[in-house]
Amino acid sequence: MDVKYDLTSYVRVLKLxxxxxxxxFSQIAKIAGAGIFLVGLMGFLIFAVMAILPLGGV
Structure with missing residues (x-):
């Protein structure tokens, strides 16, 4: 593990x-918010379907 090499590569990335x-920033925030909303909506829909449908069995 070459610490000096690692640090120089990190500094190079930070300079870029x-x-x-x-x-x-606002475009990235909108896209991320839409993604979070869609994942939450999918989870809610799965929950709603599982609550409505009978599980079967006994």
Missing amino acids: ASTPSWEE
Whole structure:
């Protein structure tokens, strides 16, 4: 494990990184929010179907 090499590669990546503009940030936030909403909606629909349908058995 070469710590000096690892640190220089981390510093190189941080130098390339930049702060996103407001438009870029808002677009990413909208897409992430839509994804979270869709996953929650799918979970709720699965819960609702499982609560309505009889499980069968005894």
